[in-house]
Amino acid sequence: MRVFINGFGRIGRSVLRAWAEDRRRGGRLWPQIEIVGINDIAAPEMCAYLFEYDSVFGPWKGAVALEAGVLVIDGHRLRLSREPDLAALDLSDTDLVMECTGRAGGRDLAEAGLRAGARRVLISGPSEAADYTVVLGANEAGLSDQAVVSNASCTTNALAPLMRFVNDRWGLRGGTMTTIHCYTGSQPTVDAPAADFARSRAAALSMVPTTTSAGKLLDQVLPELAGRIIAQAVRVPTASVSAVDLALLLDRPASEGEINDALRGAGGVIGVTDQPLVSADLRARPESVIMALPETRVAAAGLVRIFGWYDNEWGFSNRMLDVAALMR
Known part of the structure; x- marks a missing residue:
C-alpha cells in the first residue's frame, strides 16, 4: 500500500517517525504500508531538519539525508514536493493520501488527493467533508470503501473507545469529560488577538479554558450515546501529552475494583497503568488512551x-497508520 503524506507538520512528521521506527524493528506493525512521498510548502532542508531534530521526541536515532528533492530516512527514499495545490501533483501511483495540513475542512481541499490521482484520502483531524469519521476501537466496523475518511481528533480517539467500552459493560446514562490538553500550534506564544478571548493569551503561561470538538464527534462516531457526554477543555502549559478526566453515571453500579479489573482486560487501543505517573512519563505511548487506575473513584451516590x-501526537499518529492499513 503506497501512502503519500500531504503536510509535514506535527502529525505528518510523527506519522513518518512512527512508521520508520517500526521499520527499524522489522516492520511488524504496518508491513503492508510504504510511505513514498511528502508534500509541504516548507523548504526540503527545513523538512529534513525538523524530522531529524524534534523538541518533543528527541533526535532521530537513525540516518537522515537530503538528495536532490528526496528525503532519505535510514536508506528509505521519499520524494519531496512543495506544491501548494496538491491536485497539481501526479499521485496516480498512490493508494492513500494522508491529508495532514489541518486545512481539509471543506470538500475541495479534502478531495485534492483524489484529483491528483490517489485512490483514497485519510484526514488527520475532524472534517465535515469526510464521507466517514472513524475511531479505532469505536466504529471501525462501518469503514468500507469511502473515498474520504476522517480520523477524528486525538481527544475523540481517547474518548470514544473508552465510552464504548463503558457503555457495553455497565450502560452509560451520562457524564462530563474535561480534556486537560497541552498547548498546540493554534495558540499564540505571546498574547495576540483571537476570536476566542481566552485563546488569545500566551499558551505557555496560563491554563486556558476552551472548547473541544470531542463531544460533537463522539455523537457522530457513537450515535447511540448522542447527547450523553458534555465535553470541555483546559489547555495547559505543557508541550506534549494530554488527559481525559471523566465523571460518569452508569446504568448498573460498579465498584472501583470491578472497573479497574475490566479496564485491565480491555486491550486494543486502551492501555492501563497502576503507577502514579505524570504526563512526561506517557510521552510516545502508542495507545489511544492509557487509564490511570489509581485515579478511579466511585462516590456513594x-x-x-x-x-x-x-x-495527543504519537498515539494519534499510530492510529493514522492503523486506519490506513484498514483502508488498503
Missing part, C-alpha cells in the same frame, strides 16, 4: 470518576 492519559 454511584458517580464514577475515571482518568486517562494520551499522547
Whole structure:
C-alpha cells in the first residue's frame, strides 16, 4: 500500500517517525504500508531538519539525508514536493493520501488527493467533508470503501473507545469529560488577538479554558450515546501529552475494583497503568488512551470518576497508520 503524506507538520512528521521506527524493528506493525512521498510548502532542508531534530521526541536515532528533492530516512527514499495545490501533483501511483495540513475542512481541499490521482484520502483531524469519521476501537466496523475518511481528533480517539467500552459493560446514562490538553500550534506564544478571548493569551503561561470538538464527534462516531457526554477543555502549559478526566453515571453500579479489573482486560487501543505517573512519563505511548487506575473513584451516590492519559501526537499518529492499513 503506497501512502503519500500531504503536510509535514506535527502529525505528518510523527506519522513518518512512527512508521520508520517500526521499520527499524522489522516492520511488524504496518508491513503492508510504504510511505513514498511528502508534500509541504516548507523548504526540503527545513523538512529534513525538523524530522531529524524534534523538541518533543528527541533526535532521530537513525540516518537522515537530503538528495536532490528526496528525503532519505535510514536508506528509505521519499520524494519531496512543495506544491501548494496538491491536485497539481501526479499521485496516480498512490493508494492513500494522508491529508495532514489541518486545512481539509471543506470538500475541495479534502478531495485534492483524489484529483491528483490517489485512490483514497485519510484526514488527520475532524472534517465535515469526510464521507466517514472513524475511531479505532469505536466504529471501525462501518469503514468500507469511502473515498474520504476522517480520523477524528486525538481527544475523540481517547474518548470514544473508552465510552464504548463503558457503555457495553455497565450502560452509560451520562457524564462530563474535561480534556486537560497541552498547548498546540493554534495558540499564540505571546498574547495576540483571537476570536476566542481566552485563546488569545500566551499558551505557555496560563491554563486556558476552551472548547473541544470531542463531544460533537463522539455523537457522530457513537450515535447511540448522542447527547450523553458534555465535553470541555483546559489547555495547559505543557508541550506534549494530554488527559481525559471523566465523571460518569452508569446504568448498573460498579465498584472501583470491578472497573479497574475490566479496564485491565480491555486491550486494543486502551492501555492501563497502576503507577502514579505524570504526563512526561506517557510521552510516545502508542495507545489511544492509557487509564490511570489509581485515579478511579466511585462516590456513594454511584458517580464514577475515571482518568486517562494520551499522547495527543504519537498515539494519534499510530492510529493514522492503523486506519490506513484498514483502508488498503
